[in-house]
Amino acid sequence: MTQAEKVELEQLGSRGIWVHDPSTIVKCKDTYWIFCTGRGVPSYTSQDLKTWNRGPAVLTKPPAWQTEAVPKNRGTGYWAPDVLFHKDKYLLFFSVSTFGANTSAIGVTTNKTLDPDDPEYSWTEPRLVIKSDPSCNYNAIDPGVVVDQEGKLWMSFGSFWNGIQLVELDPDTGTRIAPDSPVTTLADYDSIEAPHIYHHDGYYYLFLNWGICCRGTRSTYNIRVGRSKKITGPYLDQEDKDMTLGGGTLLLETEGNFVGPGHPGIWQEADKHYLGMHFYNGAMNGVSQYAIRPLTWDEDGWPSVELPSPTPDPGD
Numbered sequence: 001m002t003q004a005e006k007v008e009l010e011q012l013g014s015r016g017i018w019v020h021d022p023s024t025i026v027k028c029k030d031t032y033w034i035f036c037t038g039r040g041v042p043s044y045t046s047q048d049l050k051t052w053n054r055g056p057a058v059l060t061k062p063p064a065w066q067t068e069a070v071p072k073n074r075g076t077g078y079w080a081p082d083v084l085f086h087k088d089k090y091l092l093f094f095s096v097s098t099f100g101a102n103t104s105a106i107g108v109t110t111n112k113t114l115d116p117d118d119p120e121y122s123w124t125e126p127r128l129v130i131k132s133d134p135s136c137n138y139n140a141i142d143p144g145v146v147v148d149q150e151g152k153l154w155m156s157f158g159s160f161w162n163g164i165q166l167v168e169l170d171p172d173t174g175t176r177i178a179p180d181s182p183v184t185t186l187a188d189y190d191s192i193e194a195p196h197i198y199h200h201d202g203y204y205y206l207f208l209n210w211g212i213c214c215r216g217t218r219s220t221y222n223i224r225v226g227r228s229k230k231i232t233g234p235y236l237d238q239e240d241k242d243m244t245l246g247g248g249t250l251l252l253e254t255e256g257n258f259v260g261p262g263h264p265g266i267w268q269e270a271d272k273h274y275l276g277m278h279f280y281n282g283a284m285n286g287v288s289q290y291a292i293r294p295l296t297w298d299e300d301g302w303p304s305v306e307l308p309s310p311t312p313d314p315g316d
Contacts, residue, residue: 012258012281013291013307017044017052020214020278020288021080021142024196024265025049026090028114032267034276034290035081041094043114049274049292056116058092058109063126069105070131072098080142080194080263086153090114091174093129093155095141102139102161105131108174127175129155130167130183137162138183144196144265145169148204148231156186156195156206163188163244164195164208166232186233187226187243194263201301203227206235207264210248216286219260223277224248225303238302252305257282258291266295273297275305 021037032046033055040057059076066073079095089110097104107126115121132140144156153171158164164187168177186195186206194209205227211220226235226243234242241247252261252275259280267274273295280286294306 012279012289013293014279014281015046015050015052015290015292017054017290018287019044019290021194021263022265022276022278022290023082023092024084024144025267025274025276026083026085026114028085028090031115033083033114035083035092035094036278036290037079037081038077040076041078041081041092044290049269052290058094058123059126063096063107063128065107065128066096066105069128070096070098070103072101072103082143082145082196082265084145084147086147087171088112091145092123093143093145093174094126095143097139097141102136102159103133104140105129106140106143106155106157110174127173129169129175130157138165138185142194142263144194145174146197146199146231147171149199154197154231156197158195159193160191163192164206184232185244186235187248189246189248191220196264196266197231198266200297200303203229203301204231204235205303206243207251207266208248209262209264211260213260213262215260216280217259217282219262219280219286220254221260221262222253223251223261223264225251227301249302251303252277252293259286261291273303 019036023035035043040059043055044052045055046052081094083092093108106129109123109126112120130140139159139161153169166184196207198205226237228235237247238249261277261279265276275295278288
């Protein structure tokens with residue numbers, strides 16, 4: 001790679017790895033981890049948020065419930081994982097689906113550590129969290145998990161159909177608290193997916209994608225945001241429009257070779273916030289890469305994303 005190409009990647013915020021649908025960053029010991037769409041749920045690791053290296057995949061075989069829940073998915077290709085550390089273990093959520101259909105499912109597996117050299121490293125047999133089919137008005141993919149200010153565990157999810165949903169989870173297992181527990185709609189739009197909820201200064205912020213992914217430089221993904229005092233909503237944008245009625249303040253969109261940013265996740269280190277995401281690199285024929293950009297909050301509490309100069313460094 002030439003010096004000019006390195007500078008271009010730095011200016012875009014790219015970490016130089018080919019990733020789609022990245023999870024939120026999580027830390028184990030002195031190592032940062034992300035997971036992404038791919039065979040067995042691939043992982044990447046970093047010591048400094050700058051240089052990332054391939055880690056182990058999570059799943060080596062399909063879950064026992066996969067064939068019944070999603071009959072057309074017979075492999076180990078899983079989408080849009082998310083992960084968090086809660087109650088002394090890591091919970092990793094992943095999507096099982098087929099493109100363009102809402103016969104889908106979200107599963108969860110847990111591990112006491114992410115360090116593959118630790119004797120306690122072992123992923124549990126995945127459990128089914130929630131599923132959908134053509135009789136449902138939602139699509140059970142794109143999990144985004146968060147612990148609220150009361151210590152309750154929640155999962156936002158959804159893609160197209162009737163938009164973004166929210167369901168409460170059992171904090172011990174990561175599964176739904178009851179088979180018939182409420183599913184609440186948080187946001188809706190013609191093309192909407194990839195939710196991420198983050199609590200900051202008294203508000204829950206709902207970040208999500210509008211637009212179309214997976215078309216390289218023709219992708220129209222852009223990141224929108226709204227906020228609410230309650231995790232269950234209503235989420236309003238900066239113009240006070242309800243996100244269930246098509247509201248959503250634009251946070252980040254295509255900028256030159258930085259095409260279609262998507263699948264946002266926020267990581268906080270001390271008093272600094274970073275937005276992780278994928279984008280399609282216009283200088284590399286639209287390959288999907290992982291990027292991190294600094295995120296700041298204005299005096300009214302609304303987020304904005306900065307160009308990555310200097311490179312995010314938790315040690316600064």
